[in-house]
Every structure is written in structure tokens, then in C-alpha cells.
Amino acid sequence: MTPPLVVKVDRDVCVGNAMCVELAPHTFGLNDEGQAHVIGSDADPATLIHEAVANCPVGAITVERAE
Numbered sequence: 001m002t003p004p005l006v007v008k009v010d011r012d013v014c015v016g017n018a019m020c021v022e023l024a025p026h027t028f029g030l031n032d033e034g035q036a037h038v039i040g041s042d043a044d045p046a047t048l049i050h051e052a053v054a055n056c057p058v059g060a061i062t063v064e065r066a067e
Contacts, residue, residue: 004066015060016035027052
């Protein structure tokens, strides 16, 4: 069995363009300040989560496998 993903958003870096929300809407949401936050680490397919990471314009998202 594949370990679950651990997804994090660095809110000191996030500029709130919401690309991650568009790509993986069950994993990412926007908080009251308009910045991304994680709402469910394995809520979308891993391919969509990794696509959101790759498309973050400021590199605010990290993802790794839980140990």
C-alpha cells in the first residue's frame, strides 16, 4: 500500500492565484486572506496534486509521502 501524501502550503510565500484550487479542488481551498490551504491531503488523485505543485507560480506547495 502506498503511504498517504503530506501536502503543505507555505503561506509566507503563497500569492493566492488559486491555480492549485482549480487543479485539485478537493485538496486545496482559499482562506479568508485569499491564500491557499490544504483541506484534504489525499482528496484528489496524486497526479492532480503534483500538477498543482508544478503549476504554483511561487513554489509555495510541497508534497511528500508520509513515513
